[in-house]
Amino acid sequence: MAYDVIIIGAGPAGIFTALTLAESGVGNVLLLEQGKDLAGRERGRREDVLSGWGGAGAFSDGKLTLSPEVGGFLGEFLAPDALDALLAATDARYVAHGAPAEVFGEQSPGLEELADQARLADLKLIPSRIRHIGTDYCPRVLERFRSSMAGKVEVRTGCRVAEIRVEGGRASGVALESGELLPCRFVVAAPGRSGAGWMKDQAGALGLQTQASPVDIGVRVELPGAVLKRITDLTYESKFIYYCRTFDDKVRTFCMNPYGEVVTEWHGGITTINGHSYADRRGENTNFAILVSSAFTEPFDDPIGYGRYIARLANFLGGGAMVQRLGDLLAGRRSTPDRIARCLTRPSLREATPGDLSFVFPYRHLLGIIEMLQALEKVAPGVYSRHTLLYGVEVKFYSNRIQVSPEMETGVENLFTVGDGAGITRSLIQASASGVLAARAVADRVRAG
Numbered sequence: 325m326a327y328d329v330i331i332i333g334a335g336p337a338g339i340f341t342a343l344t345l346a347e348s349g350v351g352n353v354l355l356l357e358q359g360k361d362l363a364g365r366e367r368g369r370r371e372d373v374l375s376g377w378g379g380a381g382a383f384s385d386g387k388l389t390l391s392p393e394v395g396g397f398l399g400e401f402l403a404p405d406a407l408d409a410l411l412a413a414t415d416a417r418y419v420a421h422g423a424p425a426e427v428f429g430e431q432s433p434g435l436e437e438l439a440d441q442a443r444l445a446d447l448k449l450i451p452s453r454i455r456h457i458g459t460d461y462c463p464r465v466l467e468r469f470r471s472s473m474a475g476k477v478e479v480r481t482g483c484r485v486a487e488i489r490v491e492g493g494r495a496s497g498v499a500l501e502s503g504e505l506l507p508c509r510f511v512v513a514a515p516g517r518s519g520a521g522w523m524k525d526q527a528g529a530l531g532l533q534t535q536a537s538p539v540d541i542g543v544r545v546e547l548p549g550a551v552l553k554r555i556t557d558l559t560y561e562s563k564f565i566y567y568c569r570t571f572d573d574k575v576r577t578f579c580m581n582p583y584g585e586v587v588t589e590w591h592g593g594i595t596t597i598n599g600h601s602y603a604d605r606r607g608e609n610t611n612f613a614i615l616v617s618s619a620f621t622e623p624f625d626d627p628i629g630y631g632r633y634i635a636r637l638a639n640f641l642g643g644g645a646m647v648q649r650l651g652d653l654l655a656g657r658r659s660t661p662d663r664i665a666r667c668l669t670r671p672s673l674r675e676a677t678p679g680d681l682s683f684v685f686p687y688r689h690l691l692g693i694i695e696m697l698q699a700l701e702k703v704a705p706g707v708y709s710r711h712t713l714l715y716g717v718e719v720k721f722y723s724n725r726i727q728v729s730p731e732m733e734t735g736v737e738n739l740f741t742v743g744d745g746a747g748i749t750r751s752l753i754q755a756s757a758s759g760v761l762a763a764r765a766v767a768d769r770v771r772a773g
């Protein structure tokens with residue numbers, strides 16, 4: 325039997341594609357996911373972190389970033405009003421499936437004042453509206469999405485697609501790793517970060533136009549929640565942008581977690597750093613990332629490889645994640661267990677090895693991070709304290725960007741690609757919204773016969 329639509333990947337992008345198709349009355353839809361079903365996934369298990377029903381979103385912090393300027397490139401395909409409407413409709417579906425009603429960071433006089441202060445410190449504040457589901461509630465919301473499509477979409481987990489099939493310049497089905505061939509009229513590939521390498525190979529084999537993305541490398545900063553309280557009370561997640569005086573590199577804050585914790589992530593052989601926060605549990609520290617963006621020019625075209633190389637160096641020296649007091653970094657000495665024990669900021673990630681990040685980062689990255697901390701000190705006194713902790717390495721690998729139409733269709737007819745794996749988005753909400761865009765176009769064509 326041929327399916328109308330096969331969706332590859334059950335992350336937010338694939339799930340929203342499926343939900344939208346089901347709501348549009350497209351009945352013959354198959355959703356394939358290489359990882360486990362939600363109930364079988366375990367947070368502590370490396371292979372479950374990025375893969376399985378819910379994708380990387382299942383164990384994410386669940387911050388729905390509602391401002392169109394951040395979290396992806398959908399603004400390049402849609403007019404501002406259309407994008408606002410799409411994000412609002414996508415967000416509403418999260419709320420209908422159990423995301424909390426509260427939105428942080430709505431415009432307030434305090435925010436204007438903060439933006440002015442930021443300008444004086446050479447920083448740009450990006451106002452960011454956020455709905456926070458919380459790591460503890462994400463699986464529940466995803467479970468409700470699963471129930472909503474029950475009986476309307478066929479879902480197979482533990483099922484890896486080996487290859488997208490094309491005949492006569494048009495998508496014709498997929499081949500599974502098991503050898504099974506599944507014919508269909510439309511393919512929507514939503515493989516996420518964990519499937520980015522696979523997607524790159526598919527793009528190469530099918531002759532799809534791609535473009536390398538920059539790689540963002542930096543540290544996770546941890547400090548007492550009180551230092552950023554004024555800002556996190558106002559915006560929950562503040563995004564500041566700074567341009568390094570020496571190199572003019574773009575440096576930004578990312579993923580701020582008020583009263584959250586620092587965690588490690590496993591990326592196919594390397595340990596990297598991340599952070600998250602719970603909706604119901606409150607720690608004593610706030611953490612956020614400082615990331616330096618690097619884009620490379622010819623002949624080098626492997627930014628992901630570069631990011632992995634830096635992260636591997638931190639693992640090589642520290643045996644895994646590394647932590648250093650800012651005071652030690654500035655004094656040119658490593659942090660030791662004794663020095664960390666004397667630190668007024670108590671590390672929430674206990675397993676990080678006290679070390680020396682100056683052995684890990686290239687000069688331009690280290691300088692960008694230090695300059696950013698100095699600038700932040702002007703809007704939040706206490707950031708540039710000796711007791712601020714820096715964890716390395718946090719890396720954001722962005723997939724090669726695949727050229728698509730505003731409907732998310734690739735150069736191959738009836739082959740669509742959406743979400744982070746296509747390099748089009750970088751967040752839950754935009755990944756989900758890109759799935760809606762593809763599904764609307766596919767539903768129109770299925771109805772047209």
Ligand SMILES: Cc1cc2nc3c(=O)[nH]c(=O)nc-3n(C[C@H](O)[C@H](O)[C@H](O)COP(=O)(O)OP(=O)(O)OC[C@H]3O[C@@H](n4cnc5c(N)ncnc54)[C@H](O)[C@@H]3O)c2cc1C
Pocket residue numbers: 332333334335336337338356357358359374375376377378379380381382383384385386387388389395483484485486514515516517518519522589598600742743744745749750751752753755756
């Ligand atoms: C720890 C962590 C915290 C995060 N926190 C936030 C946050 O608070 N807010 C936010 O907006 N974003 C957050 N993100 C990012 C967010 O999770 C992603 O932007 C989002 O999940 C992307 O959705 P996606 O559907 O494109 O891809 P994914 O969620 O990565 O899903 C892709 C799915 O496709 C499957 N797949 C891949 N290849 C194949 C194949 N060949 N065959 C079958 N299946 C395949 C994968 O197993 C995976 O399950 C976080 C990410 C991580 C890792």
